[in-house]
Amino acid sequence: MFFQITPTRLFALLHVGASIFLTSASPVPSLNGDLAQYDRRADPVRAMDPHLTRRALQEDVELVISGVGKEEHWFVHVGPRLFQAGTRDPSTMDKFKSKLTTSDYEWAHVEHQLSHPKKVHLGKATFKDAADQNAAFQKLRGIRMKAPAAVKGGNCLDYITDVLDELEHDRHVGADVVHAYKQEYDENYARVSKAVWGVDLKLLPRYSCSNRVFMDFV
Known part of the structure; x- marks a missing residue:
């Protein structure tokens, strides 16, 4: 349930199996890279035709599931972006104290790197124009996990709930x-x-507040 990026010449973009790799020439930024700079790259079609930026947009919203068993990870795909919450190395984190990190990527640049993902069409998202879409995505980038990874409310499935609630x-x-x-x-x-x-x-308790503990029973 994580999205892993390592600094080797051929490094794994997704920690969802040994078959998913990314070369160092890829434009996808590392977790230490300047994601904001990457996101400022203009879509070449829209850059050439400013009229397109004022058109209403309707985008597919998909649940994307990659990996099985311990490697299973959930993403949400909204139009041109893929959103997820993950960690570099789950084996070294304190899953009851540490929170997952949220990030997003250009779908066209990472789609081919997912190994036989399961896609579930959830519906459509609408935006007034490209500026409205960019503003919405910027708000999604502000979402942070509220609970540790192994606590209810803190994993990649919970992150997608937060994204869709915001939308x-x-x-x-x-x-x-x-x-x-x-x-x-x-x-x-x-x-x-x-x-x-x-x-x-x-x-497991869902979260604690002062001396009170709220339990989740599934």
């Missing part, structure tokens, strides 16, 4: 998109958390 709040997606994802979430959350993080959510 629904700003009326970019409808309740149908959120509902479609909730079905996938409810059916798979306990299984994925157990496989990836080795935790049984029936026994």
